[in-house]
Amino acid sequence: MSADRLYAYVGAVLVALALYAFLVHTHVLRRLLAFNVMGGGTFLILVGLAQDGRGPDPVPQALVLTGIVVAVSATALAIILLRRWFATSQTTSLPEDGSS
Amino acid sequence: MIHLAFDGLLGLVLVATAAGAMFSRDLFRGVVLFVVFGLLMALAWTRLQAPDLALAEAAIGAGLTGALLLDAIGHLRRRRRSEPDDSSVSPDTSA
Amino acid sequence: MMSELLVLLAVAWPLTLAATVALRRSISATPAWSWVVCLAPIPALVAAIGVPDAVSVELPWLLLGSRWEIDSTRRALLIAAALVWLLAGWQMRARFTHDTHRTSLQIGWLLALTGNFGVMLVHDVAGLYAFFALMSFSAYPLVVLSRSAKALAAGRVYLAMTVLGEVLILSGLLIASRGLTSPQLADLSITLGDSPYAAYASLCLWTGFGVKTAVVGLHMWLPGAYTHAPPPVSAVLGGAMINAGVLGLLVTLPLGAMSFTKLGTVMIGAGLLGAFGAAVVGVTQRSSATVLGYSSISQMGLLMIPLGAALHTPSIAPAAIAAITLFAVHHGLVKASFFLGVDVARQSNAVSRRLVLVLLLLVGASLAGAPLTSGAAAKLATKYALADVATTWPWLINALSLAAAGTTVLVLRAVWCLSKEPTNPEAAEAGVEWPAGWLLSLVLVLTGVWWLPLPEVARAWPGASAGDAVSLLWPIALGVALAGAAMWASTQRLLPRWQVPVGDVLAPLSVLGSGMHAMVLRVAQIAESFMPGGAAQGNQPGSPRTGVVIAQTWRDIRSRLRVDQPGKADATLRSVAPIVFAALIIVVLILL
Amino acid sequence: MKRRYRHLSAGAVSVALGAALWHVVRVRPTPSVSVASLVADALPASGVSHNVTAVLLNFRSYDTLLEVAVLLAAAVVALALRDEPSARSPAHVMYVALDAFVWRLAPLLVLVAAYLLWAGSTRPGGAFQAGSVLAGAAVLLRLSGLKVTAVDHRLASRGAMTFGLVMFLCVAIGTLLAGQALLEYPAKWAGALILLIEAALTISIGVVLYSLFDNAPQARVSDRESERQRER
Amino acid sequence: MNTFATGSGWWLPLAVLGSSLVPALVIMLLSEQRQRTRTALNLSAALIKLSLVAYMTWSVARGNSYELRFGMLPGVDFVLRADAMAMLFAGLSAVLWLFTTIYAIGYLEGSPNRSRFFGFFSLCVASTMGIALAGNLVTFLVFYELLTLSTYPLVVHRGTPKALKAGRTYLRYTIGGGAVLLTGVALLSMIAGDVSFADTGALVNLIAQDSALLRVAFWLLIAGLGVKAALVPLHGWLPVAMVAPAPVSALLHAVAVVKAGAFGIVRVVYNVYGVETAQLLGLLFPLAVLASTTIVWGSMRALFQTEIKKRLAYSTVSQVSYIALGIALFGPWGTIGGLAHLLHQGLMKITLFFCAGNYAETLGIHDIDELDGAGRRMPATSVAFTIGAFGMIGVPPLAGFVSKWYLGLGALEAGMPWVLGVLVLSSLLNAAYFLPIVHRLWFRPQAGPWPDERSFGKHETSRWLLMPAVATAVFTVGAGVLANLPYSPLRWAMLVSVRVYTQ
Amino acid sequence: MSAQSLLPWMLMVPLSWATLMVLLAQQRDAITRVVNVVGALVLVGLSVALYAGVAQEGLAVHALGGWSAPLGIALRADGLAATLVVLTAVVSSACGLYAMTSERAARTNGKSAPRYFWPLFWLLITALNGIWLAGDLFNLYVGLELLGLSAVGLVALGGSEASLSSALRYLMAALLGSLAYLLGVALMYAAYGTLALPELAELITREPMTQLAIALMTVGLCLKTALFPLHGWLPPAHGVALTPVSAMLSALVVKGSFYILFRLWFEVAPDVVTPLAAQGLGILGAGAVLWGGWQALRESSLKMLVAHSTVAQLGYLFIFFPLAVGTGATAAALATQGMLLHVVAHALAKSAMFLASGTLIASVGRGGVADLAGVGRHMPMSLFAFGLAGVSLMGLPPSGGFNAKWLLLQSALASGQWFWLLVLLGGGLLTAGYVFRVFRESFLESPDDAGQFTKTPRAYDLFALTLAAMSVALGLASRAPLRFMTNGLAVMAGVQ
Incomplete structure (x- = not known):
């Protein structure tokens, strides 16, 4: 087994784990952590699988780079929203409404 | 072989830190673990021959995200009233 | 051209008058106008007398296509009707002007009159039905003229039965017209000939027009209406409009064309039941108008007999039609005269009332068929017409004669009741107006049979045998005897003071x-x-x-x-x- | 009860996903197309010698353009949700001990950033890394309580935030106006243009990333006081 | 199939539609105060439409027809076509719209929301015109639903909780019916494609293979249309919708809504299935039973109503089914009767509603027992009402008689003599619930002061209110008395009936 | 200009305007307004030009950077994409103008309008156009993210506490959805080594990895399209946002992810998807139709009602799947036409409805359905626009909504799937229920008269009416647009 494939496996585990975390947590920060871990796992799968047995591939790497930036933007945005929300509601979880 | 062992170990640690980051009771500890996770990811990227990603992960994933989260945590923790623990189920994203 | 115009005018003129009243209500109060209303039947009368048989007015745009024409049956009936309307109108003149509800009275009067004449002129199915409906519904305001509770109740029954009659006629006409391409009455019996529903059609038509002619079972409206309407109205109801029903029967039933043994028998049975039943019920009544109403039911029952016989045996149809026509004209005039007399009597003081009663007995004699009267002519004509069916029902003619006994009793009862009725104090004090209309009607009743354009059988009298005279007289004698006995019995309080409710069933x-x-x-x-x-x-x-x-x-x-x-x-x-x-x-x- | 249900279902979904992923990683097919070789072939014409940078700023520059737009979107929202000056608490001092260290580190980080940017065209490194290092330096300074220029509503701030995108757009539209495909650099200018874009992006990314940090809403003064009272 | 059909005069149907659609939009935009403009617009639109329709009718009678067609959906065309059947309904709507407009102008004087009212009013008529001129089922459906929508604001116009509740009921029925109709149309389209209305039907070729589905589709269509045509048991909305202003009731009952349903049934039977196909499929007999049930049931219910408008409403339930009945009687006489009744009932019922509105507006009378003696106070209105009532009973020589006559002939011709019994029974019941009203009008003394009297000087009521009632009453008489004149409703119905039978 | 050369401008223009708007954010009103109006005009003009170009030339492909796929990224515009570009331009222009009017109204009333609305607005358009025209899986991901973040930002601009929580909730859903999608992209790249859609379509085969990739992408996109039961984020987000934002979100944004899903299922991987999965999606869609309708019926706030309506209407889009997968060519073609028409008609109608609702709320001052009593007399035009939009949503003729439903019905009949027929009809009835609920309240003549209604700019109604009228007009002439939209789609291949 190549290292690439191994990291892909790691990515798979990370994704599953993070998904669980994302689903069970209500604290927004914890969810963001889960999101970032999931993102990491996804990136590992992307690069790992693409490079598996074929050597380095700049394309997935570039994609991941983009993905990282997007992830940080999203995380920052979420944190900003959370802090604003927290300032008015004093809670870190989202309110339950009857709609779902 | 040694590389593979290292990779395996790194993989395990990655998973462990990630789990710790996500499931630690203390959020602050979780964020710190997340920063560690980010650094380990950077390491993983180097193992995957992706130095660009390693750099980016270190700077952005671990550094910046960590800083953002830490700042937020400080902010939230100072202000926390009674943190509703996970028993208050919120369906949010309906996921 | 002139004739055509006259035919149209017979109907159009009263219609125009009605419209005039409706649009200008104020006109109804003027005395002069009451003359105009009273004389509304004149064009019809003129037309009936003056228009020759061949004249036919085609109005293809009217309804489903209409044709107006006068034939002998219609002429006789139309003349009688016009006369009745004219004389009754004369008698109504004061009411036309002074009655509280004069507007609706005048409109109703004129429209009913229009309808009545229309029925006697049209030759098409829709026209007949339309005029008949117009007449029937327009008579409602006349019936309820007094607006008393009883009059209104009687009016309701009248209206309901009218509606029933209308739908029955409609059904009958529809069934009869099945597949009919021409809307003419004359073709009705032809199409009926090959219709599987012919009997139903005839039944419907009989019962439908039978409402108007008070066929037993459908008669319940009549006594009440006659009782509570003003007597001149009863006169036109019982003297003119009833004949519209008779005409309806004559022109729609396939007389002479087909044989309906069952239906004919039923009709004869119903006729007999009506003739005798009405007499029995009638004598228990206390109001002269009610008694007269039952008399009408009874008379119409008699009229049903030749009709039923003609349906049963087509060969006698022409004679039967003539007899029925004669009978109808006779009965109309007599009944009208009687009612007008009742009106006069009610408004007279005690002295003149006796004179009126005596004159009414004279009229009654005609009704009972005393010799030399129109009644006798009608009865004889009927008997002649029924001669051919005597083999089937040998007792029928005797039964007819016997019915005259009932008629006699009814006449006497009516006069008796009238004599007991309280006078209308106001009218009595004012003194009765010269009852020209009634007197004219008397003249008409007593002499009309000799000069009115009636079917030939009317002139059969001079040639009648002595047997005929006897057959005419014994029932009258019987009737008088019965009446006397009853009177005696009642003074001895032997009879229960029991009265069948007006309208019996x-x-x-x-x-x-x-x-x-x-x-x-x-x-x-x-x-x-x-x-x-x-x-x-x-x-x-x-x-x-x-x-x-x-x-x-x-x-x-x-x-x-x-x-x-x-x-x-x-x-x-x-x-x-x-x-x-x-x-x-x-x-x-x-x-x- | 409900919680347990939630955990169970989440667990089931996650395990299923994990297993499925594991399976497909195990049985993965080998792709017939290799873009990597295409990249290698086209690298000489890209204007840069580092393949990742070539992909990012030439072959798939459109992705990068949109990515910068994503960044801008986040920054704009942050800016929009920025506290009003009156509501902002003074920069709080948390990690005083870092102060001296940071003060020395910051210039170094700027240097590193410059290097990364410059290196990007030939070896690992580039605008994103450089920008984030820049931002990291600013964040560090901020965390240590030093006053760093706020990235607020001023035109200068907004200009700095959009600078990279403006440059990128200028080049993009320039290529269009020149009758080329979008972001199709003229062969001669490719390297220079990429560097230009990268330089501008570095600044912008640095500013934007810092702004995301800087613009995070603060506790309101009044809130905080009431909070204190409640704590007592 | 795709492009505008460019036969000459293709714009005529469009113009007819536009003559109320455009005013509708303009009126809605007008401010509430522009009363004169609105009135002028309303009346001129009605007159323009009337003349257009008159011209088209004249031309169609001479064998022409106008068609406008363009692609609306893949496989479905939008078709407006003026054929004889269309003109039957269009003519009625055009004539009655004029009167209703006049009436509505008088009726709503001084009340709020008039722009909205007249806007939707015109829209309603535009939909009705569309229904009349629709050349295929989908186009029909389009306008059918549009009618639902444009009448809703009219039904709830008063904005009272009661009106809104009625509106809700109305919608429940009509939207539900619309859904069923849609299903039917969709099903039929699947079987037969885009079905254009044809004189003798369009489905005869499909009987062999799809008869079961065709039957299902037929009943779906009838159920959908039956809601508006108020076939029992789908009639519940009609009496409730009586809370609407009188001109709306007049419109609902005489011109637009119930007629749309009835006309739809006509179209389905004659121009979609073809009357002979429908007969072959055995669809007509159940339809006749359904219609008969409705006729009797509606009359029975009318008998027990104490409100004028409610009694009239149930009477409508009963009377409209005469149309369906006539259609269900296989044979030209039934057709003539049914189609003629489509027009006649409109004339008569609109007269009655106008009069009911007059009583309500002038004297504040809503209940039947308040009518005592109203004939003396409002003779012209009462005469009109009497004519309408007698017409409904089927008394000759009024319009109702003519249709009843042909229905009766049709029943016998179709070998369904029991229908005659239904007609008779219905006539009796009609008389039983109308004659008491007439009696009260004319033969009872006024019981006391009128509930809410308004004075109109020496006139019995506003001329705007009186004129239409009298005019339609005159038409009612005319349609009966002059039934045999060319262009009379009867003659037009005959013209149509000639075309729907193959031999 | 040819369609091909127009393509990049569809992105460059909104992106430039977004940048410009960041720079102009603090400028005087008038300048912003002029720039925005010019931008809207340019956008509409270019979109129409693109439409015309595609209509003339057929599929337009623009290889970005001169690098053809799979190395580079291509922009592609077929009829469908071009139509959606025009739709985006039209709807967003109307919403933008509405926003501009309301900004002005707010300023004159001394209230402040949200800052930085315009950059996000233009970024949203950029993202939308990026998605419509994308020819690359990863590019679509970036587009989705841009779409999500700018939409979240716009929601957050609502300013209320609820808008923050809704935005956050929306963001969470969007992130999870994007990640699922990205995971799918990763697997696809791993399996085929390319991300370009046309190449993928040729290479793709049915194997576990592909199936998982499609499944993941589908789940992610469904989450972003708020398919029941993953719809919980939508009503609050669409319900609390600024009116023009709600309009754009419901009209366009949710369609973005659905569009990708459609392309994926029917252009990229038609052989991978199974009828069973399609049935599953259809059932969820049916659930959405019924549940969303039911919720809307019970909802007490007007905008939330409309938002729930969006959930329900999106359900119709998913009913398309079981009608088009595994059924005959005719049924599939009909379903595709119906679905596409529904996308367009719903976009127009829903945006109109939101704009009208916003106007009503602005006039009444409160957002409850019950607060509308008496508004009928004061705001007839808004209500009319609401009604017109409602017509289309209810699927009553003549309207685009009706035509769409008709086609879906026909497809259900043609494929013998009666069940969907009931859902379609039931959904229509529910829609009628909640639309007329609004009318019922509005027509109520309240005893306390007038005075309590604020006057709103007349232009509000103009925009809402225009959109609603377009939605209705679409019902009279949908053949040509449909033919254009479906031209070249693989799913239509069996028919055209």
Whole structure:
């Protein structure tokens, strides 16, 4: 087994784990952590699988780079929203409404 | 072989830190673990021959995200009233 | 051209007058106008006398295509009708001007008159039906002229039965016209010839027009209406409009074309039942007008006999038609004269009243068929016409004669009642106006048979045998004897002072119908509760459960069967309901 | 009860996903197309010698353009949700001990950033890394309580935030106006243009990332006081 | 199939539609105060439409027809076509619209929301015109639903909770019916494609293979149309919708809504299935039973109503089914009767509603027992009402008689003599619930002061209110008395009936 | 210009305007307004030009950077994409103008309008156009993210506490959805080594990895399209946002992810998807139709009602799947036409409805459905626009909504799937229920008269009416647009 494939496996585990975390947590920060871990796992799968047995591939790497930036933007945005929300509601979880 | 062992170990640690980051009771500890996770990811990227990603992960994933989260945590923790623990189920994203 | 115009004018003129009153109500109060109304039948009279047989007016744009024409039957009936309307109108003149409800009286009068003449002129199906309806419905304001509770009640029954008659006629005409391409009456019996429903058509037509001619079973409206309407109105009802019904029968039934043994027999039976039954019920009545009403039922029963016989045996149809025409004209004039006399008597003081009563006896004699009267002519003509069926029903002619005894009793009873009736004090004090109309009618009744353009059989009298005279006289004698006996018995208080309610079968029907009404109401409620959105639309707040409703219904019906008390519901509706019910039964019978 | 249900279902979904992923990683097919070789072939014409940078700023520059737009979107929202000056608490001092260290580190980080940017065209490194290092330096300074220029509503701030995108757009539209495909650099200018874009992006990314940090809403003064009272 | 059909005069149907659609939009935009403009617009639109329709009718009688067609959906065309059948309904609507407009102008004087009212009013008529001129089922459906929508604001116009509740009921029925109709149309389209209305039907070729589906589609269509045509048991909305202003009731009952349903049934039977196909499929007999049930049921219910408008409403339930009945009687006489009744009932019922509105507006009378003696106070109105009532009963020589006559002939011709019984029963019931009203009008003394009297000087009521009632009453008489004149409703119905039978 | 050369401008223009708007954010009103109006005009003009170009030339492909796929990224515009570009331009222009009017109204009333609305607005358009025209899986991901973040930002601009929580909730859903999608992209790249859609379509085969990739992408996109039961984020987000934002979100944004899903299922991987999965999606869609309708019926706030309506209407889009997968060519073609028409008609109608609702709320001052009593008399035009939009949503003729439903019905009949027929009809009835609920309240003549209604700019109604009228007009002439939209789609291949 190549290292690439191994990291892909790691990515798979990370994704599953993070998904669980994302689903069970209500604290927004914890969810963001889960999101970032999931993102990491996804990136590992992307690069790992693409490079598996074929050597380095700049394309997935570039994609991941983009993905990282997007992830940080999203995380920052979420944190900003959370802090604003927290300032008015004093809670870190989202309110339950009857709609779902 | 040694590389593979290292990779395996790194993989395990990655998973462990990630789990710790996500499931630690203390959020602050979780964020710190997340920063560690980010650094380990950077390491993983180097193992995957992706130095660009390693750099980016270190700077952005671990550094910046960590800083953002830490700042937020400080902010939230100072202000926390009674943190509703996970028993208050919120369906949010309906996921 | 002139003739055509006259024919049209006979109908158009009164119609125009009616429209004039409707548009300018103020005109109705002027005395001069009452003359105009009174003389409205003149064009019809002129047309009836002056227009030759061949004249026919085609009006293809009217209704489903209309044709107007005068033939001999129609001429006789039209003349009689026009005369009756004219004389009765004369008698009504004061009412035309002074009655509280003069507008509706005048309009009703003129429209009924229009309809009556129209019926006697048209030759097409739709026209006949239309004019007949116009006449029937327009007579309603005349019946309820006094607006008294009883008059209104009688009016309701009249109206309900009229509606029933209308739909029966419609059904009959429809069945008869099945597949008919031409709307002419003359073709009706031709199409009927090959129709599987011919008997039904005839039955419907008979019962339909039979409402107007008070066929037994459908007669319940008549006594009440005659009683509570002003006598001149009763005169036109019983003298002119009734003949529209007779004409309707004559022109729509396939007389001479087909043989309906069953129906003919039924008609004869009904006629006999009417003739005798009405006499029996009639003598128990206390109002002269009621008695006269029953007399009309009785007379019409007699008239049904040749009609039924003609349906039974087509060969006698021409003679029967002539006899019926004669009979109708006679009866119309006599009955009208009688009613006008009643009117005069009621308005007279005690002295002049006796004179009136005597004169009325004279009229009564004609009604009973005393020799040398129109009644005798009519009766003889009937007997001649029935000669051919004597083999089937040998007793029929004797029965006819016997009926005259009943008539005599009724006449005497009517005069007796009239003599006992209180005078109208105001009218009596004012002194009766010169009753020109009535006197003219007397003249007409006593002499008309000699010069009116009647069927040939009317002139059969001079050639009548002595046997005929006897057959005419013995029933009268019998009647007088019966009446005398009854009078004696009543002075000895041997007879129960018992009176059949006016309209006889009406009372039990009302009770029954009221129950039906309740039931229908409840059934409707129950059904509605099953309908989607039912709860939202019911009158009652909330929609009770079905079981509750059924229980209520039962209680309701029981209580109504006991006493017919007015409830909260629309009273008019309630009193119409029994008639609707009766109608339903008849319809069902017909359909079976 | 409900919680347990939630955990169970989440667990089931996650395990299923994990297993499925594991499976497909195990049985993965080998792709017939290799873009990597295409990149290698086209690298000489890209204007840069580092393949990742070539992909990012030439072959798939459109992705990068949109990515910068994503960044801008986040920054704009942050800016929009920025506290009003009156509501902002003074920069709080948390990690005083870092102060001296940071003060020395910051210039170094700027240097590193410059290097990364410059290196990007030939070896690992580039605008994103450089920008984030810049931002990291600013964040560090901020965390240590030093006053760093706020990235607020001023035109200068907004200009700095959009600078990279403006440059990128200028080049993009320039290529269009020149009758080329979008972002199709003229062969001669490719390297220079990429560097230009990268330089501008570095600044912008640095500013934007810092602004995301800087613009995070602060506790309101009044809130905080009431909070204190409640704590007592 | 795709492009505008460019036969000459293709713009005529469009113009007819536009003559109320455009005013509708303009009126809605007008401010509430522009009463004169609005009135002028309303009346001129009605007159323009009337003349257009008159011209088209004249031309169609001479064998022409106008068609406008363009692609609306893949496989479905939008078709407006003026054929004889269309003109039957269009003519009625055009004539009655004029009167209703006049009436509505008088009726709503001084009340709020008039722009909205007249806007939707015109829209309603535009939909009705569309229904009349629709050349295929989908186009029909389009306008059918549009009618639902444009009448809703009219039904709830008063804005009272009661009106809104009625509106809700109305919608429940009509939208539900619309859905069923849609299903039917969709099903039929699947079987037969885009079905254009044809004189003798369009489905005869499909009987062999799809008869079961055709039957299902037929009943779906009838159920959908039956809601508007108020076939029992789908009639519940009609009496409730009586809370609407009188001109709306007049419109609902005489011109637009119920007629749309009835006309739809006509179209389905004659121009979609073809009357002979329908007969072959055995669809007509159940339809006749359904219609008969409705006739009797509606009359029964009418008997027990104490409100004038409610009684009239149930009477409508009953009377409209005469149309369906006539259609269900296989044979030209039934057709003539049914189609003629489509027009006649409109004339008569609109007269009655106008009069009911007059009583309500002038004297404040809503209940039947308040009518005592109203004939003396409002003779012209009462005469009109009497004519209408007698017409409904079927008394000659009024319009109702003519249709009843042909229905009766049709029943016998179709070998369904029991229908005659239904007609008789219905006539009796009609008389039973109308004659008491007439009696009260004329023969009862006034019981007390009128509930809410308004004075109109020496006139009995506003001329705007009186004129239409009298005019339609005159038409009612005319349609009966002059039934045999060319262009009379009867003659037009005959013209149509000639075309729907193959031999 | 040819369609091909127009393509990049569809992105460059909104992106430039977004940048410009960041720079102009603090400028005077008038300048912003002029720039925005010019931008809207340019956008509409270019979109129409693109439409015309595609209509003339057929599929337009623009290889970005001169590098053809799979190395580079291509922009592609077929009829469908071009139509959606025009739709975006039209709807967003109307919403933008509405926003501009309301900004002005707010300023004159001394209230402040949200800052930085315009950059996000233009970024949203950029993202939308990026998605419509994308020819690359990863590019679509970036587009989705841009779409999500700018939409979240716009929601957050609502300013209320609820808008923050809704935005956050929306963001969470969007992130999870994007990640699922990205995971799918990763697997696809791993399996085929390319991300370009046309190449993928040729290479793709049915194997576990592909199936998982499609499944993941589908789940992610469904989450972003708020398919029941993953719809919980949508009503609050669409319900609390600024009116023009709600309009754009419901009209366009949710369609973005759905569009990708459609392309994926029917252009990229038609052989991978199974009828069973399609049935599953259809059932969820049916659930959405019924549940969303039911919720809307019970909803007490007007905008939330409309938002729930969006959930329900999106359900119709998913009913398309079981009608088009595994059924005959005719049924599939009909379903595709119906679905596409529904996308367009719903976009127009829903945006109109939101704009009208916003106007009503602005006039009443409160957002409850019950607060509308008496508004009928004062705001007839808004209500009319609401009604017109409602017509289309209810699927009553004549309207685009009706035509769409008709086609879906026909497809259900043609494929013998009666069940969907009931859902379609039931959904229509529910829609009628909640639309007329609004009318019922509005027509109520309240005893306390007038005075309590604020006057709103008349232009509001103009925009809402225009959109609603377009939605209705679409019903009279949908054949040509449909033919254009479906031209070249693989799913239509069996028919055209």
